[in-house]
Amino acid sequence: MSRFKVANDQPLDESVLDQALNWMVALQSGTSSAAEQQACQHWRNESPQHELAWQRLVGLSRDMRLNQVLTAPGARQLLQARSAVSRRTLLKGFAGLSVASALGLGVRERVLLPELFSDYHTATGERRHVRLADGAALQLDTRTAMDVEGARLTLNLGRLLLANGASDSRAIKTADGWIRPAALSRLIISHGLPGQPGTQVQMLSGSAQVEPSRGPRTQVEAGQQLSFNNLLSGQPTRVPATAEAWSQGLLIAERMPLGEVLEQLDRYRRGLLRCDPAVAGLQVSGSFSLDQPEASLDLLAKVLPVRVQRVWGYLASVVPA
Known part of the structure; x- marks a missing residue:
């Protein structure tokens, strides 16, 4: 059966x-x-x-x-x-x-x-390195799905870090449009993350053209990030210094609401993670392990007036202490 x-x-x-x-x-x-x-x-x-x-x-x-x-x-x-x-x-x-x-x-x-249904995908809590035939290197974040067809990548869901090769013909597609990085550029592209509408591009080095499916192009330079949907893009802003932390298995929070911290940890934890609205607005600063989300929850309970209720190791609820 x-x-x-x-x-x-x-x-x-x-x-x-x-x-x-x-x-x-x-x-x-x-x-x-x-x-x-x-x-x-x-x-x-x-x-x-x-x-x-x-x-x-x-x-x-x-x-x-x-x-x-x-x-x-x-x-x-x-x-x-x-x-x-x-x-x-x-x-x-x-x-x-x-x-x-x-x-x-x-x-x-x-x-x-x-x-x-994708050529490459990662499970909950997994990160994966991929080397493409033209020398480009990729790191896929947890819960990421990507297709590869020649020089074209399609990010269906999740987040990836791309160190582009010497080719200037690379194109990355999401449901919102295209990103065309210059040769040897390094960038992070994310799509469908919690609390993030549309697609976000973070340029670590080099530059890229961002082309919404039905909107005007925008040039994004090193140190800039840009969010866009299929119609238009916002204005480039500065890439935070912590943008690459996830690739090292870290979540670095700087006065981040507890609810947002838990949304990030939830992507790396098997099961259900819930936050009581009464504590969702607590401000969090610190460094937390994405590879060990249970330990991160315990650390939050030590530094904040909250406690973690667990049921069978699957359901975890963060509630007032």
């Missing part, structure tokens, strides 16, 4: 599966609000069919993470097939690959779990 196949083989209405998939996409986007999460939970509680559809989706995700059933090109081929085949034909393709025969999975314009 497949690891994700539930004992109850009850068929599910396609409309229910569609709703479950839409909720999963929204919550995996990295930008879902607390209200959306509560609304999803309410939807799950409305009907046993809703909850069963949700659990089957979660099971599919877990099974693919553990077993790597689909290669990245194979997954993308199935996703791209939506314009050429019917839903039923596409589902047969999934079933033939032993991925979703028990699920009845529909395909949407947005990828459900981009880290599963």
Whole structure:
């Protein structure tokens, strides 16, 4: 029996599966609000069919993470097939690959779990170094998904540090547009991080052209950072001195609200991490380990009037002491 196949083989209405998939996409986007999460939970509680559809989706995700059933090109081929085949034909393709025969999975314009369908991806708490054929070097942050096609990189989700090679034809694409760094430039590009709308470019050295999909170009020089969406970009500002700290496994906070600190640690910690609104505004300054998020939580409890409530090592809540 497949690891994700539930004992109850009850068929599910396609409309229910569609709703479950839409909720999963929204919550995996990295930008879902607390209200959306509560609304999803309410939807799950409305009907046993809703909850069963949700659990089957979660099971599919877990099974693919553990077993790597689909290669990245194979997954993308199935996703791209939506314009050429019917839903039923596409589902047969999934079933033939032993991925979703028990699920009845529909395909949407947005990828459900981009880290599963990308050429390179990192798990929670993982950082990864990649050397490209032309000599460029990359470091991928936790929960990052990226595709490579020649000199073009596509950052689907997360954050990367690029030390560009001697080529001046490099292009990095996100959902918001393009970044074209000069040869030998070093830069950090992030997309879809908590609290960060759109895409951000941080130039450590060299320069780059930023091109929103439907907006004017902007030149970004060494020491500058720029955030943009598909229509426009803001004004360049100074790159903080701590911009590279994550690549060394550190989170350096300078009068940062506790809620934001926990959002950062949450990306590196398996499970759920919550912050009581009563303490979310506490100011935090210090250096915290991203590689050991539990130790960082304990340190916060020592220097702030808070305590950490843990349940089975999975759920952690930071509440007033």
